[in-house]
Amino acid sequence: MVPLGYEYMWKAMWVSALVGAVCAFLSAYLMLKGWSLMGDALGHSIVPGVAAAYIIGAPFAVGAFFAGILASLGMAFVKQHSRLREDAIIGLVFTTLFALGLLMASLWPTSVSIQTIVLGNILAIPDEDATQVAVIAVVSFAVMAFIWKDLMVTFFDETHAKSIGINTRLLKIVFFTLLSACTVAALQTVGACLVIAMVVTPGATAYLLTDRFGLLVLIAIAFGALTSFVGAYLSYFVDGATGGVIVTLQTVLFLIAFYFAPKHGVLAARRKRQAVVEAAAETRAGAAA
Amino acid sequence: MGALDLLSRDEAPVREASITVRDLSVTYPNGFTAVRDASFSLGPGTICALVGVNGSGKSTIFKAIMGFVKPSAGEVRLCGLPVDQAVGDNIVAYVPQSEDVDWNFPVLVETVVMMGRYGHMNFLRVPSRTDRRKVDEALERVGMSAYRKRQIGELSGGQKKRVFLARALAQEGRIILLDEPFTGIDVTTEAAIIDLLRDLRASGHLMLVSTHNLGTVPDYCDQVVLLNRTVLAAGPTEKVFTPKNLERTFGGVLRNFELGGRELHDDDDARKVTVITDDERPLVFYGDAPPQKHDRDRPE
Numbered sequence: 001m002v003p004l005g006y007e008y009m010w011k012a013m014w015v016s017a018l019v020g021a022v023c024a025f026l027s028a029y030l031m032l033k034g035w036s037l038m039g040d041a042l043g044h045s046i047v048p049g050v051a052a053a054y055i056i057g058a059p060f061a062v063g064a065f066f067a068g069i070l071a072s073l074g075m076a077f078v079k080q081h082s083r084l085r086e087d088a089i090i091g092l093v094f095t096t097l098f099a100l101g102l103l104m105a106s107l108w109p110t111s112v113s114i115q116t117i118v119l120g121n122i123l124a125i126p127d128e129d130a131t132q133v134a135v136i137a138v139v140s141f142a143v144m145a146f147i148w149k150d151l152m153v154t155f156f157d158e159t160h161a162k163s164i165g166i167n168t169r170l171l172k173i174v175f176f177t178l179l180s181a182c183t184v185a186a187l188q189t190v191g192a193c194l195v196i197a198m199v200v201t202p203g204a205t206a207y208l209l210t211d212r213f214g215l216l217v218l219i220a221i222a223f224g225a226l227t228s229f230v231g232a233y234l235s236y237f238v239d240g241a242t243g244g245v246i247v248t249l250q251t252v253l254f255l256i257a258f259y260f261a262p263k264h265g266v267l268a269a270r271r272k273r274q275a276v277v278e279a280a281a282e283t284r285a286g287a288a289a
Numbered sequence: 290m291g292a293l294d295l296l297s298r299d300e301a302p303v304r305e306a307s308i309t310v311r312d313l314s315v316t317y318p319n320g321f322t323a324v325r326d327a328s329f330s331l332g333p334g335t336i337c338a339l340v341g342v343n344g345s346g347k348s349t350i351f352k353a354i355m356g357f358v359k360p361s362a363g364e365v366r367l368c369g370l371p372v373d374q375a376v377g378d379n380i381v382a383y384v385p386q387s388e389d390v391d392w393n394f395p396v397l398v399e400t401v402v403m404m405g406r407y408g409h410m411n412f413l414r415v416p417s418r419t420d421r422r423k424v425d426e427a428l429e430r431v432g433m434s435a436y437r438k439r440q441i442g443e444l445s446g447g448q449k450k451r452v453f454l455a456r457a458l459a460q461e462g463r464i465i466l467l468d469e470p471f472t473g474i475d476v477t478t479e480a481a482i483i484d485l486l487r488d489l490r491a492s493g494h495l496m497l498v499s500t501h502n503l504g505t506v507p508d509y510c511d512q513v514v515l516l517n518r519t520v521l522a523a524g525p526t527e528k529v530f531t532p533k534n535l536e537r538t539f540g541g542v543l544r545n546f547e548l549g550g551r552e553l554h555d556d557d558d559a560r561k562v563t564v565i566t567d568d569e570r571p572l573v574f575y576g577d578a579p580p581q582k583h584d585r586d587r588p589e
Contacts, residue, residue: 166407212400
């Protein structure tokens with residue numbers, strides 16, 4: 001239990017758990033709508049903003065915010081002035097911005113570390129950055145706790161949501177704003193490349209385990225928080241790569257669910273097929289007798 | 290005091306269901322006028338078919354009734370109220386088309402029905418005992434109580450429709466809009482749902498059904514609104530749902546066969562037979578008489 005003696009370890013573990021929890025909350029919705037890759041696009045697009053913020057000494061969240069706006073404006077502009085499909089546009093814009101971020105980091109290597117941005121470095125996070133991440137995570141979580149049911153209706157049956165007076169457009173804007181904010185937070189814990197896992201894997205895992213949306217959200221949050229907390233702790237022993245450890249843990253949970261989930265797992269499907277075959281054989285035997 | 294008092298406290302005063310559409314025109318922001326000068330009115334205890342080709346303005350009428358689009362001229366009133374107020378009072382319930390719902394969504398049947406109660410709850414949407422009771426009653430009424438713990442996508446087409454009707458009941462909407470309720474549903478199930486609609490009609494609900502299924506319209510709809518970018522005809526089914534009006538509504542789009550009386554068969558029945566179909570259930574006229582109900586709907 002060596003690392004628990006250090007205060008920075010506790011800080012890293014708690015901040016990671018917070019970010020893991022709120023990203024998992026969002027993942028429950030994101031993977032259902034087929035928007036999973038948006039998380040990837042966002043994670044990469046904000047890199048130049050974060051790099052610029054470090055170079056001029058501004059809070060990284062501000063830089064990320066402007067880069068995010070630049071990314072969405074860029075996508076809207078290209079969409080309007082070309083006949084390219086959406087996935088091509090997203091691919092174009094986010095790689096362009098990511099490349100720009102890498103370029104900036106390599107031109108000003110003293111103020112920006114490429115490794116920190118791409119892989120995250122929660123163990124060495126400065127206090128003011130940790131505060132920003134914690135505030136983003138807590139506020140986002142609180143907002144989600146208020147709107148989670150309305151979001152569920154909106155994503156399940158938007159017409160009904162509107163017909164009972166829910167402002168679905170505002171809700172979606174809030175959702176994507178939270179997603180961007182949490183992507184920025186997750187950048188600090190797991191890095192730009194693995195942000196996508198944080199906003200997809202916990203929800204996808206929970207989806208295999210339950211058909212109850214409320215329970216799905218709880219399971220996802222528990223998985224997200226737990227893997228991030230434990231992952232940050234374990235990363236001390238493997239010297240740094242927190243993102244890699246957290247996402248590996250999430251993947252392990254996913255694989256377990258994928259095979260052993262009681263209803264939607266691979267084994268359950270096999271059992272069901274077997275039961276059908278056996279029942280058919282029995283009927284045939286019964287008919288022959 | 291006592292139990293009776295408790296029961297009646299949460300019952301809102303029930304307004305008589307009605308839809309009044311007066312000189313309604315809807316022009317979308319891109320300049321397209323989907324509906325012009327449409328007028329019709331419907332009262333309580335009614336099932337009305339909304340019939341027209343694709344693009345005739347059926348969904349625009351639905352949107353105007355739910356307040357999703359603002360009239361550029363004219364007005365819609367529901368139970369005598371302006372649309373926004375009626376929507377706020379949960380007067381309008383909507384049963385979606387099958388394609389518009391994500392059936393893989395991880396929600397249970399009872400959760401879907403509970404969504405009908407959301408408009409009655411505070412913004413945190415915490416269900417009260419009343420909300421739970423209304424959900425139980427609604428599920429019971431459509432005969433889906435046994436399926437309440439199933440994931441919504443595991444049900445058959447007809448069962449799904451019944452669950453969404455239960456949601457409308459739980460919402461206590463006096464006006465129920467049904468969007469293509471019979472698409473992809475077999476005949477037996479269709480009959481069961483029609484029975485349910487009749488049952489709701491008997492309890493004073495007003496149902497507006499958008500449908501391409503012309504053949505069954507005379508079976509269960511007492512009113513018809515024929516639409517082609519405006520209201521061509523509206524009124525009782527026997528008067529409005531005639532070959533002549535349908536021809537005007539559909540132009541050349543429908544398949545229309547006429548089979549001569551005496552040439553077809555040599556007996557006392559000299560009427561010609563007209564078959565009109567929009568690729569779903571065909572509509573059959575005998576002679577020039579008003580459309581007939583099928584035998585299974587006659588009393589006895």
